[in-house]
Amino acid sequence: MAAAIAAAEPLVSYxxxxxxxxxxxxxxxxxxxxxxxxxxxxxxxxxxLCHQLPGIDAAMSGNLAPPLDGIGSRLSAGQIRLRLVDSSRLNPQTIMPSYYRTEGLRQVVQPYQGKPILMVQQIEDVIAYLLTLK
Known part of the structure; x- marks a missing residue:
C-alpha cells in the first residue's frame, strides 16, 4: 500500500x-x-490480505472477506468502483479500507493521512482485472 503515499496527484471528484x-x-x-x-x-x-484471488495459493490469501472469483459476473464496473473508492458508503461497519476517500476517516496511520491508498489509474486497473473474474 506504500505506492500512493508519496503521490501528489490532485484528487478527482466523483x-x-x-x-x-x-x-x-x-x-x-x-x-x-x-x-x-x-x-x-x-x-x-x-x-x-483479506480476499482469495483465483490463481493465488490460498495459503498466501486472507479469508476475512469473500473470495473474489466471479465478482465480474456479480457486480458492474461502477459497483466495484464504489467498493474500492469508499466501501463504507455501502456498509458503514466494513473493515475494508477506503482506497480513495481521504476525508472523515479515523485512526489513519501518519503516512496515509489525507492521501489515498490507490490513485485513480490504479483503481481503474484493479476494476479492469476484477471484471475478468467471471
Whole structure:
C-alpha cells in the first residue's frame, strides 16, 4: 500500500449513483494486467490480505472477506468502483479500507493521512482485472 503515499496527484471528484460510481475516474479503461499486479501484491493494493484471488495459493490469501472469483459476473464496473473508492458508503461497519476517500476517516496511520491508498489509474486497473473474474 506504500505506492500512493508519496503521490501528489490532485484528487478527482466523483458522483455516487445508488450503489455505484458509474463514470470512470480517469476517463479511460484500466489495464487488467496492471490491476492483477496491484490486487495480488500484499504491499500495494493488498486485496490478497483479506480476499482469495483465483490463481493465488490460498495459503498466501486472507479469508476475512469473500473470495473474489466471479465478482465480474456479480457486480458492474461502477459497483466495484464504489467498493474500492469508499466501501463504507455501502456498509458503514466494513473493515475494508477506503482506497480513495481521504476525508472523515479515523485512526489513519501518519503516512496515509489525507492521501489515498490507490490513485485513480490504479483503481481503474484493479476494476479492469476484477471484471475478468467471471
Amino acid at each position: 458522483q455516487i449513483d445508488g450503489d455505484a460510481i458509474r463514470q470512470s475516474l480517469t476517463g479511460k479503461a484500466g489495464s487488467a494486467e496492471q490491476g492483477y499486479a496491484i490486487a495480488s501484491n500484499r504491499a500495494d493494493g493488498g486485496c490478497v
